[in-house]
Each structure stands twice: as C-alpha cells, then as structure tokens.
Amino acid sequence: MKILVINCGSSSLKYQLIDMTDESVLCKGLCERIGIEGSKITHKAKGSEWSEETPFPTHTEAFMKVVDMMTTGEGAVVSDKSEIGAIGHRIVQGAEFFTKSEIVTDAIIDKIEEIAPLAPVHNLAHVQGLRSAKKVFGNLPNVVVFDTTFHQTMPPKAYMYGVPYEMYEKYAIRRYGAHGTSHEYISSVVPDVIGKPAEGLKQIVLHIGNGASASAEVSGKPVETSMGLTPLEGLVMGGRTGDIDPAVVFHLIRNAHMSVDELDTLFNKRSGMMGLTGFGDLREVHRLVEEGNEDAKLALDIYVHRIVGYIGNYTAQMGGVDVITFTAGVGENDDVVRKMVCDKLAPFGVKLDEEKNATRSKEPRIISTPDSAVTICVIPTNEELAIARKSAAIAEEGKDSYGNVFSK
Numbered sequence: 001m002k003i004l005v006i007n008c009g010s011s012s013l014k015y016q017l018i019d020m021t022d023e024s025v026l027c028k029g030l031c032e033r034i035g036i037e038g039s040k041i042t043h044k045a046k047g048s049e050w051s052e053e054t055p056f057p058t059h060t061e062a063f064m065k066v067v068d069m070m071t072t073g074e075g076a077v078v079s080d081k082s083e084i085g086a087i088g089h090r091i092v093q094g095a096e097f098f099t100k101s102e103i104v105t106d107a108i109i110d111k112i113e114e115i116a117p118l119a120p121v122h123n124l125a126h127v128q129g130l131r132s133a134k135k136v137f138g139n140l141p142n143v144v145v146f147d148t149t150f151h152q153t154m155p156p157k158a159y160m161y162g163v164p165y166e167m168y169e170k171y172a173i174r175r176y177g178a179h180g181t182s183h184e185y186i187s188s189v190v191p192d193v194i195g196k197p198a199e200g201l202k203q204i205v206l207h208i209g210n211g212a213s214a215s216a217e218v219s220g221k222p223v224e225t226s227m228g229l230t231p232l233e234g235l236v237m238g239g240r241t242g243d244i245d246p247a248v249v250f251h252l253i254r255n256a257h258m259s260v261d262e263l264d265t266l267f268n269k270r271s272g273m274m275g276l277t278g279f280g281d282l283r284e285v286h287r288l289v290e291e292g293n294e295d296a297k298l299a300l301d302i303y304v305h306r307i308v309g310y311i312g313n314y315t316a317q318m319g320g321v322d323v324i325t326f327t328a329g330v331g332e333n334d335d336v337v338r339k340m341v342c343d344k345l346a347p348f349g350v351k352l353d354e355e356k357n358a359t360r361s362k363e364p365r366i367i368s369t370p371d372s373a374v375t376i377c378v379i380p381t382n383e384e385l386a387i388a389r390k391s392a393a394i395a396e397e398g399k400d401s402y403g404n405v406f407s408k
Helices: 059-071 106-114 120-137 149-153 165-171 180-194 247-255 260-269 272-277 282-290 294-318 328-333 335-344 354-358 383-397
Strands: 002-008 013-019 024-032 040-045 048-053 084-091 142-146 202-208 212-218 221-225 323-327 375-378
Touching: 002 120, 002 383, 013 059, 013 383, 024 059, 040 059, 059 120, 084 120, 084 383, 106 120, 120 142, 142 383, 149 180, 149 221, 180 202, 180 212, 180 221, 180 323, 180 375, 180 383, 202 294, 202 328, 212 294, 221 294, 247 260, 272 282, 272 294, 282 294, 294 335, 323 328, 328 335, 335 354, 335 375
Parallel strands: 002 084, 084 142, 202 323, 323 375
Antiparallel strands: 002 013, 013 024, 024 040, 040 048, 202 212, 212 221
C-alpha cells in the first residue's frame, strides 16, 4: 500500500508518498504561495529535484499539480493516483472531540472547522486541504491524524488550568499540547534504541525546532507536555514567547495600546529568539555568539534555561528519568545546545560523550557515556511515517478506530 501524507498550511501544501511495504519515501515536495502570486511546486523523487512556477488559486489546483508530478514526467513514481491506498492528513488541533485518528467525513471536516478558534491558522488551512483532497481524489479514503490525540491520556492534574471550571466547560480552556505525533513516534522507538523494555520507562522527549515542546512519558504514555491551549506555551521558540505572565497582555493593552491581533503577532511571530536576537534560526544565533554578541549569548542562555527547567520539572513529576531524547531540527542537529543542556544536568550524573555528540548523523544514537545516570539520545523524528502508519492501519482494516466502516 502507498500512503500520501499531507500537511496543509494556509498558503502551502507539503506532501510525501510512502510505500508501506518497506516504508520508503517515493517522492516528496512542497507547493508554495497558494493563492498568492508567484506560486510554485518543488518535487523530489529518484534522487532528483524539479521546480516549476505554476498558478495555485486554491489548494485544489495544488493537489491537481501534485498528482501530475507523481504520475507523469521524469518525477513520476506511480502510473495513476488509483495506486494510492489512502491519504493521511496532519491536523494540529483535535481538542477533546478527537481522541484517535479517523476516516474523513463531511461532519468531521465541519467539526475541525468548528474548533478552529483553538488553532485558527492551522485548522482552517487543514479544512481547505481536506475539502480539496476530496475533490481531487474522489472516494479515496482520507484519514485525519491529530497532533493533540497523544496527549489526551494525560491526567486532569496535568492538563487543567487554575481558572474557573466553567471556563473549561464553556470554552474548552485546558492544555492540549502539540507535536503529539512526533512525541508518540519518538517515545515508541526509544526502547529499541536503548535496549530496554517500554514498561516502567521514564522518558523526556525534547522536540526542539522553530516550534519547540517537551513531554514526559511513563511506559510510553504521556503524563506532561509543555504546549498548552495553543502552541504558544512552554519553551522559548523561534518566534514564540513560550511561558509568559498573562498580565503582560493587560500591561501592553493599557500602556502600549496594542490590539488583540497585534499581540497575537507579537507573541507568536516576533518573540522568542526572533525577538531577542533578530533571528529565529539558531544557526544565525550561534554565528552572533561566535562574533561576541552579548545579546545573542543571553538569548541562547534563556533558551537553554527554559529547556533545563522543564527537564527538572518532569523529572520530579515522574520521580526520576531514565532517558532524555533530543529530536526535530535543533534537537537533531545542534550539538552546542545539546551540550549546554547536558552540562547543566552534570550534577545529577548526566555524562555526555563529547565525540558522539559532535558527530553528525541521521541515525538514532546514544550520545551519553555508558556510566551516565541518564541515557541521552538523539533520534530523528518522522511525523510523516507515523501518520502513514496510522493511515495504512485504518485503510487496511476498512474502518476507523471508532468502528466506522468505509468502502475500500
């Protein structure tokens, strides 16, 4: 079976076609600037890359071009779209309505749109993608895989906020988390990487990229996560503040006369490392540090300080930690950040193998010494594969995890 994995943004469409017989990526690509002048597609397959400027008034035209690139020309990997067994869609916010992956129906799409206020930029884009996919691919089963479902089994003490309970009942105010597909994937492969059983294993997963989140799992089940009602809470990120006193909002409204939209942009796009240094990319921040820029050095210290704080919190909540795993763009590639974090944990018996940490690799690996009190891992995340696996399982069964049957 071949699964097409889709991640739709408001003006973008990322895709991967995965052959589930060996879980190999047949092709992948990106449609950019959908609905904007200068739209184009970049398609990668068979070790080569093709780019083409073409108008995408909507996501429908983008999907049509993806089918064209996959089935015709030098980049073709299938003869017809009928060779695709299912389409797996990444959906950021499922709230409490979706606790498992599901086959897409019109009612499901409507519900994803209804809860869009919890993730307005992401969910509305996903809705556009779902409707366009149904137009282009007809009766091919579409599966929605939610970033929030993995964290749905957290205990109430971990996801409830200290606000009146009616706020939770009326407006769904609670911690949902994000990056759940990545956290679930990583925590599921860690036992094999370190050669220990999952049962009783206490893990901390650090998904650190432009967006960043931490989670804690016991026996593979989540007990804590750093992102909250939205992806804004938690670690300092590329453009997001992370944890901040809510009273900052009141202060800026009263004294800077900022609107809700201005505050939204400030906290989600102009803060974090971008706000502290002018760059959201950690590579640029490291460059500034090497040049002696004190602001950049402070920003990096703040970035690491927040990560270490969450590690300490989760270690206490779990009553210890067996393994800490770095993943995502920064976690997988930034040996400086990994060393800074691990150096802070040295008083607790964490010992980093400097050579292994400095070695670049795309393979899962242990970078701590054999006598380290905590095993430190670097494991590349693969959210697309995780989505493909869930989608294939539902497509092969002929029904979703709620028992809703569809025609294969």
